[in-house]
Amino acid sequence: MEVGCMVSGSILLYGTVGSTLNGLLTGSLYGLMALGLTLIFRVTRIANFAYAEYITYAGYAAFAATAALAGGAGGAVLFAAGLLAAALVGAVASLLSDELAFKPLWHRGADPLTLLVASMGVAFVMRYSLLGLAVSANWPLQVQPMVGNPVLATIGGLSYISGAHVAAITAAVATAAAMHLLFTRTKTGKAMRATASNPVLARISGIDIYYIRRLTWLLAGAIGGLAGFLYSYYNPLNPETGWQVLLWIFAAAIMGGFTFYGALVSGIILGLAESLASFYLNTFFGIDTAYSPVIALIALVLVLLFRPEGVIRLEAHMLRRRA
Amino acid sequence: MVAFEGILAQWLTYFAIYGIMALSFNIEYGFTGIPNFGKVMFVAIGAYAAGILASTLVLSLAAPALGIHVASQSGPAYCSGAAKQVFSGAVQVLPTTTLFAIFLASVIAAAAAGAATSIVASFPALRLREDFLAITLLAAGEILRLVTWTSVWPVCSFNGISGIPSPFAHYLGRADVLYAALAMLFLLLAWLYTDYATNSPWGRALKAVRDDDVAAEVYGYNVAKVRAESLLVGSALAGVAGALLVFYSGNVNAATYRPDMTFEVIAAVILGGAANNVGALLGAAVISGLLIFMNPSSLEALGITLPRAVMDALPYLKYVIIGIVILLVLMYRPQGLVPEKPLKTPLVEKTREKLRRYLEQLGRQGAGDS
Numbered sequence: 001m002e003v004g005c006m007v008s009g010s011i012l013l014y015g016t017v018g019s020t021l022n023g024l025l026t027g028s029l030y031g032l033m034a035l036g037l038t039l040i041f042r043v044t045r046i047a048n049f050a051y052a053e054y055i056t057y058a059g060y061a062a063f064a065a066t067a068a069l070a071g072g073a074g075g076a077v078l079f080a081a082g083l084l085a086a087a088l089v090g091a092v093a094s095l096l097s098d099e100l101a102f103k104p105l106w107h108r109g110a111d112p113l114t115l116l117v118a119s120m121g122v123a124f125v126m127r128y129s130l131l132g133l134a135v136s137a138n139w140p141l142q143v144q145p146m147v148g149n150p151v152l153a154t155i156g157g158l159s160y161i162s163g164a165h166v167a168a169i170t171a172a173v174a175t176a177a178a179m180h181l182l183f184t185r186t187k188t189g190k191a192m193r194a195t196a197s198n199p200v201l202a203r204i205s206g207i208d209i210y211y212i213r214r215l216t217w218l219l220a221g222a223i224g225g226l227a228g229f230l231y232s233y234y235n236p237l238n239p240e241t242g243w244q245v246l247l248w249i250f251a252a253a254i255m256g257g258f259t260f261y262g263a264l265v266s267g268i269i270l271g272l273a274e275s276l277a278s279f280y281l282n283t284f285f286g287i288d289t290a291y292s293p294v295i296a297l298i299a300l301v302l303v304l305l306f307r308p309e310g311v312i313r314l315e316a317h318m319l320r321r322r323a
Numbered sequence: 324m325v326a327f328e329g330i331l332a333q334w335l336t337y338f339a340i341y342g343i344m345a346l347s348f349n350i351e352y353g354f355t356g357i358p359n360f361g362k363v364m365f366v367a368i369g370a371y372a373a374g375i376l377a378s379t380l381v382l383s384l385a386a387p388a389l390g391i392h393v394a395s396q397s398g399p400a401y402c403s404g405a406a407k408q409v410f411s412g413a414v415q416v417l418p419t420t421t422l423f424a425i426f427l428a429s430v431i432a433a434a435a436a437g438a439a440t441s442i443v444a445s446f447p448a449l450r451l452r453e454d455f456l457a458i459t460l461l462a463a464g465e466i467l468r469l470v471t472w473t474s475v476w477p478v479c480s481f482n483g484i485s486g487i488p489s490p491f492a493h494y495l496g497r498a499d500v501l502y503a504a505l506a507m508l509f510l511l512l513a514w515l516y517t518d519y520a521t522n523s524p525w526g527r528a529l530k531a532v533r534d535d536d537v538a539a540e541v542y543g544y545n546v547a548k549v550r551a552e553s554l555l556v557g558s559a560l561a562g563v564a565g566a567l568l569v570f571y572s573g574n575v576n577a578a579t580y581r582p583d584m585t586f587e588v589i590a591a592v593i594l595g596g597a598a599n600n601v602g603a604l605l606g607a608a609v610i611s612g613l614l615i616f617m618n619p620s621s622l623e624a625l626g627i628t629l630p631r632a633v634m635d636a637l638p639y640l641k642y643v644i645i646g647i648v649i650l651l652v653l654m655y656r657p658q659g660l661v662p663e664k665p666l667k668t669p670l671v672e673k674t675r676e677k678l679r680r681y682l683e684q685l686g687r688q689g690a691g692d693s
Contacts, residue, residue, distance in 0.1 A: 101654075105653060108657075111453075124645060128642035135635045136633065136636040291470070300459075304458065305459070
């Protein structure tokens with residue numbers, strides 16, 4: 001009896017530790033992905049459904065780059081190559097989708113809903129052309145960059161901290177801080193904010209709004225690409241992965257009220273809630289873990305219904321000492 | 324020839340189902356300005372309601388006659404293995420009239436379930452900006468799909484309910500053509516109703532709310548009520564489309580109701596022209612045609628052969644085409660193929676008639692003078 005209690009107690013303990021670590025990993029990935037979406041929304045006011053596809057394309061690019069180099073190069077080189085390829089492809093995909101679809105529509109004075117529908121169109125074209133190509137050219141339908149994910153520490157033999165944990169959390173925190181500083185402390189960030197609030201006035205004031213717009217899309221795509229690489233570093237990625245996480249990304253971005261730190265914190269909260277709630281509900285009530293995605297979706301719907309302006313809005317003035 | 328007839332029947336059935344969905348989306352999006360991007364949720368609700376009612380009725384009517392005892396330890400009775408036997412044997416014991424009655428009852432139940440669920444959507448529709456409303460409804464649809472995919476209630480999780488007998492199960496040779504005709508009849512009724520409703524004072528209220536809800540409120544329209552009514556009608560129609568899909572394919576499965584279906588309907592309405600019922604139908608005909616004809620099996624049946632690589636990519640290629648169509652229409656013809664027409668109102672017609680008579684009189688006077 002006592003032994004049984006101890007065993008179940010330790011399972012509970014290690015399960016909690018493992019779910020927390022997992023939640024931190026997926027949560028910081030959601031947060032990182034949400035940063036790019038937030039950047040696009042803040043500068044261009046587009047709720048961009050095609051953003052998910054930049055992540056997928058980047059994951060495939062990382063796979064292709066590492067597969068081409070595998071064998072001859074060392075682990076660090078492969079990691080760097082995968083990351084670079086992913087960021088590059090993400091940025092280019094993002095910029096191209098703006099130049100070909102969103103910018104022409106914006107010139108015609110499209111409203112936010114039209115731009116949203118257009119982004120769904122872009123997402124359809126990107127996702128299904130990748131799927132079609134993958135099927136007809138016999139590409140693998142699940143890819144993972146050929147970089148080993150080293151186990152750095154093991155806890156109780158059950159849960160472990162891997163390279164992906166460290167990389168994802170570091171990247172998410174660093175990117176959020178960098179974006180926040182860019183937006184609040186630099187001239188470029190100021191130009192971005194000016195372009196967002198009044199493009200005509202920004203242009204009159206001598207800001208090259210087209211350069212700012214291109215920079216925004218490149219940066220957002222690169223963030224998406226980075227996230228895509230880190231995601232596939234840990235989980236295999238398929239042509240529909242982007243779409244499958246898109247609503248989580250939206251949930252994090254909207255919960256964060258489209259602020260950078262807010263998006264990061266919301267992403268981590270969602271990731272933790274997803275993994276911890278599904279672990280506890282499964283352990284104590286026998287509820288299927290397949291329901292866990294529903295948690296983030298319900299959070300998204302509730303936030304939109306009751307606090308559409310966001311729950312966690314960590315803006316500059318809230319963080320600075322003097323108000 | 325038979326193959327061609329079969330594919331034509333398939334297209335007409337899909338056209339009818341997508342046409343009803345497009346009409347319903349058009350009422351909400353085109354006329355009232357509510358972007359109901361959770362359309363597939365209401366279609367799924369209708370399909371689930373129809374599937375549950377039909378399978379329960381078939382079980383209770385056919386199981387005693389077949390001498391099969393249906394019991395289940397966990398989950399609904401219609402999910403059990405014995406129920407599958409009943410479904411496959413039901414055609415032998417149930418006459419066409421009974422099957423038809425089951426079909427009609429299920430369609431009515433689907434419409435009622437869709438309408439009842441619309442209350443859920445009308446809550447966010449009052450509070451949110453258009454693009455956020457779209458995301459909310461999309462997420463709600465995904466919640467429904469994920470839950471019903473996992474839970475044995477209401478539609479047997481990922482197994483779904485299969486083998487629901489079609490009302491024309493006794494006419495094995497030409498069941499598909501008969502069903503296509505029946506579906507087209509429903510489409511005709513839906514179109515007549517929608518056209519009548521949107522050209523009535525109620526239709527004008529919808530447009531007033533869409534164009535400027537503050538102005539509409541000032542003129543005495545109850546904006547909340549108008550929006551809720553628009554969603555109610557749209558969702559009831561979506562439920563009917565779901566029921567028609569169930570009796571066509573014979574099964575209900577959560578995997579069918581992916582958000583892609585919503586995008587197909589959005590593409591149909593945007594292509595055809597928002598706030599124009601004929602346009603919505605035209606768009607639905609094109610999109611359902613794409614869905615049916617861009618299928619390896621349809622092309623093979625028609626005797627068209629393409630390289631293997633193209634054939635493999637076809638099921639995905641059709642969505643690439645739908646995406647390109649959405650983008651091109653938004654860029655070069657945002658009003659759609661058939662643009663919105665001015666309102667057909669008795670007032671305008673009467674005024675025009677008066678004006679014509681007045682001009683005729685003037686002309687006669689002019690002739691008399693000279």
